[in-house]
Amino acid sequence: MRIWLLCFFSLSVSAQAQVDSAFFRRVFSEALENGHAYARLGELCKTIGARLSGSAQADKAVAWGKQMLTSYGFDSVFLQPVMVPRWERSKTEALWFSSKVFNTSMLNQNQQDFNCEAFEELPLKSSKIHKIPAVALGGSAATNGKIKGALVSIYSDKQLDSMGKLGMLKGKLVLLNRSFPESYINTFKAYGACVGQRVQGASKAAAYGATAVLVRSMSNRCDLHAHTGVMIYDEKQPKIPAMAVATAVANLLEKLANTDPELTITMELGCRTLPDAPSANVIAQTRGNKHPDKIIAFGGHFDSWDQGEGAHDDGAGCMHAFEALRLLKAIGYKPRHTLRCVWWMNEENGLRGANEYAAIADKNKEFHIAALESDRGGFTPRGFGIDSSFIPNAMKYKALLDAYGIGEIEKGGGGADVGPIRKVNPGAVLVGFIPDSQRYFDVHHSETDVFESVNKRELHLGAAAVAVMIAILDQELE
Ligand SMILES: [Zn+2]
CATH class of the missing domain: 3.40.630.10 (Zn peptidases)
Known part of the structure; x- marks a missing residue:
């Protein structure tokens, strides 16, 4: 019972x-x-x-x-x-730089925040023109041939506006290089602080006459993997091509852009938007x-x-x-x-x-x-x-x-x-x-x-x- x-x-x-x-x-x-x-x-x-x-x-x-x-x-x-x-990526997708000041020892200067072994994978040896890993952002227009020009490195929207107003971006490729704020505990908050440059950056730069943009990958890690993601064009601006570059590559390009007046970037993209x-x-x-x-x-x-x-x-x-x-x-x-x-x-x-x-x-x-x-x-x-x-x-x-x-x-x-x-x-x-x-x-x-x-x-x-x-x-x- x-x-x-x-x-x-x-x-x-x-x-x-x-x-x-x-x-x-x-x-x-x-x-x-x-x-x-x-x-x-x-x-x-x-x-x-x-x-x-x-x-x-x-x-x-x-x-x-x-x-x-x-x-x-x-x-x-x-x-x-x-x-x-x-939207479809193409096999035609490449980014090159040529620089007189570049030498492979520059890569080692990133050692404090980067596993440099990975850098050796970069096919940078001997030739003067170096191909670097980069991927088209999703939605990007094609280049229709090659786009070639000098590179300007930008770290904030404010800097983009001030340099743009002075005509300093006209005819240039622009590296949008704002990095994740590392002090943020929640990495999604850091992403939120940077992702605008990926989504709207191309059109903002295009408004000042830029011919293409490279966007620093949205990542805390310093490595050689480029991170794609959506970008959206402002219909009022010319649709300039946009590629993501790995964080370590962005660091290198920034350094070259600031030290080599003859730095030249070449971009070729064959991506397209289908019905x-x-x-x-x-x-x-x-x-x-x-x-x-x-x-x-x-x-x-x-x-x-x-x-x-x-x-x-x-x-x-x-x-x-x-x-x-x-x-x-x-x-x-x-x-x-x-x-x-x-x-x-x-x-x-x-x-x-x-x-x-x-x-x-x-x-x-x-x-x-x-x-x-x-x-x-x-x-x-x-x-x-x-x-x-x-x-x-x-x-x-x-x-x-x-x-x-x-x-x-x-x-x-x-x-x-x-x-x-x-x-x-x-x-x-x-x-x-x-x-x-x-x-x-x-x-x-x-x-x-x-x-x-x-x-x-x-x-x-x-x-x-x-x-x-x-x-x-x-x-x-x-
Ligand atoms: Zn998701």
Whole structure:
């Protein structure tokens, strides 16, 4: 009799409080002992790789994603068609400099902040014209032949304006060389302080007569990997070509620009913009058992830049979302609301997938109560950025979140892909997943963003963190 009563009591308690310490333990154990995210990310990175919007590889990724998600037996898996912009890099992509003062010993002067061994990879030996690693920024115009000229190095918008007004940029190539503020603890804040020169820099320089721009890569690291990323032209200005140069190359070019009046840069780019192409968002969902008509969406973007394999950006975010849905299913969690894993297409250079997702939600009168985005890489999870309205709810779980190292709660949630949902469902709680930020910009948008740069345990901890936050949203929201 007594035993029976005890069992009855514990059963009713667990039914009422599904998201408790035992629940956290089950989610994290399943993720760490039997996680699927890492293996699926490996397939995506190694069988498909980079998947820029509108490319054949992005098409392959969509087909792979639909098939892979279907194999897990979620309640439904479907595609949302969307037209995306299509910019294409060319094999014709090169940057050279010629300088009378340059000698290889100049490279060693960077030793204090740079692993100089990597510099030896530069094909700089003997010849007077040196080819240097550089990549076109996404959206750049072509050069139509070669552009040749002197280089001016600029470190701030203010300097750009003052030199531009004096006519000092006319007919020149301009190096936009503002570096990440190293004292910022959060590297995304440092990125925010610099990324404007990549996005708008070409048009700002063009307004003062510059013929092309080189942009310092958005990275804390000093190395030889150029990081691409989107750039946007101001329609009122001439569309001048734009390339990213590695941070170590930017340091060298700045030095040469300031010491060699005869420094000459030559650029050749054959990239092009093609007509929009059909693509799709990829979605998998588990139906809610109490409010099936209310949706909690969570995901990342499925497109990537064409350098590397889009492993951290944002293959990891997509796998976090898929794995969170799988984890909750695997441990037998019964969601009250419909849980929807979304892989948005075209975050990098258009946001078409996210905008179409919101437009379809509006048209179909879908009701989102929350949306979570993971687009900061697959590094060790730290916590979440959360809309202030939901912070008191999240704080009820603070001790549990802290116990798993994911209790850093910041005010303000969301991200680029979940932002448009707010316009359709203004009450939706937006959440951003926050992993450790220190290494993200080592690889972001560069050839080093490959599967090997992702750590299995870190990725699986991130997926478990997303899963428990989804369950908290599911329990706390009506
Ligand atoms: Zn991203």
